[in-house]
Amino acid sequence: MLSFINSIILGVVEGVTEFLPVSSTGHLTIAEKLMHLPIDDPGLTAYTAIIQVGAMLAAIIYFWKDIVRIVAGWFTGLGNKAKRGADYNMGWAVIAGTMVTVVIGLLGKDLITGPLRSMWVVAGGLILWSFAMFWADRYEARTPQSEKKTLDDITWKHGLILGFMQCLALVPGVSRSGATIVGGLGVAGLDRLAATKLSFYLGIPALVGAGIYEAASEFSHVSNTVGWGVTGVGTLVSFIVAYASIAWLLKFVASNTFTSFVIYRIVAGLAIIGLLLGGVVTAQ
Secondary structure, X not given: OOOHHHHHHHHHHXXXXXXXXXXXXXXXXXXXXXXXXXXXXXXXXXXXXXXXXXXXXXXXXXXXXXXXXXXXXXHHHHHOHHXXXXXXXXXXXXXXXXXXXXXXXXXXHHHXXXXXXXXXXXXXXXXXXXHHHHHXXXXXXXXXXXXXXXXXXXXXXXXXXXXXXXXXXXXXXOOHHHHHHHHHHHHOOEOHHHHHHHHHHHHHHHHHHHHHHHHHHOHHHHXXXXXXXXXXXXXXXXXXXXXXXXXXXHHHHHHOOOHHHHHHHHHHHHHHHHHHHXXXXXXX
């Protein structure tokens, strides 16, 4: 069903789009449709989740020092109240956000593999969520720097907010990073860097867990349809490409708004609608 060339292309798509606020699931769905692949096939759905692990491994390596520091700070804070600082609070933020994501993700699993796997949903998610991103971007730009919360100000409550926002990415086209960044900028009041980094940290346990869950629960489907060799190639490619994508995005958000992503999302959404209306691709 899926060739090694197809898998390499999908790995590149995943690696480029996973951390950009443009929806990796939406872009993978588009690419799979253009390849005339059955997007509602359980094996292909599992493949899509599994290759995200490659991108998450790239994030783990890129942020390894931060992760070690946060984990150490969290454990130290558990045993010594006097040493509870920003890293301790960040640890609780990630835990709170991950718990929300796991519960809602498991409850919404049937939606992900069923009715939401539609090109109309992808197009709608890309276009409609663009307005939320534009609002959050403008809101952050108008907020005085003194009122913005930084990485040192993050608590479990911010993690909870972004955890709920992350669940909106169950809708293809919304974008996990786009949803959490909107939550960080517009709801939690974080500055651009804090919102982006917390988005990265929350994505690691959520997507690694989702990938492992899909690999275990859909093992036979992957074996009988996509194949583990092809899946491994896609995962490796997504890892390599995602590492470069992370480095670029962190530099970009330091001095730019998300307007360019908003414009791209709207154009992409309209293009999908055009393809659907023109009969070039089907919805399912």
